[in-house]
Amino acid sequence: MAAREEGTGLGTLLVFLSALLAVTFPFLFNDSQYRSDWGTKRSRPLADSVIKYYYTLPDVCTALARQYGLSKREEAVLQLLAQKKTAPDIATELFISIPTVKTHTQNIYRKLDIHSRTELFALLDAEVPAAHEERILETEERRPA
Known part of the structure; x- marks a missing residue:
């Protein structure tokens, strides 16, 4: 007993x-200490979560499209390329043919002066506009804890 x-x-x-x-x-x-201690800290401070990264992606693509003079259709293709979608996926989503997607992709690469998706992703990571960065910080400050 x-x-x-x-x-x-x-x-x-x-x-x-x-x-x-x-x-x-x-x-x-706290979250940042936990992430850094366990080696999961992301290199980009604005992209500390996947949701936040994909939230900012359309704005970054729009800023790039304006800066480099992309058409509306090229901007739509750029956003889908940035989401790592394949040419057949983009063709299905935009209701265009695969050769048309490839033509838009070539035009985007030419206008952005890049040659591969790897360079595109590097450009997208580097091109977060300062105004957009400030807007994200303001939005986070307004959110309830």
Whole structure:
């Protein structure tokens, strides 16, 4: 009977310690510290979450389209390329043929002076406009915690 009570006390203690750790963990480690300690910190501060990255992507594509004089259709193709969609996926989504997608892609690359998707992704990462960055920070400040 004594062993049974000891086991119950130990189980209760373990449950209490687990609950205590679960409650205090968010206060001990903030998100950025947790990410950097575990090696999951992203290199781009604005893209610290996938949702935020894809939220900013259309705005970055629009800014690039205006800066480099892309047509509306090229801008739409650019946004889908930036989302890492393939030519057949883009053709299906925009209701155009695959050769037309490839032509738009070539025109985009020529106007942006790039030669591959890798260069496109590097350009998209580098071209976050300062005004857009400020707007994101303002939006985050207005959000309730």
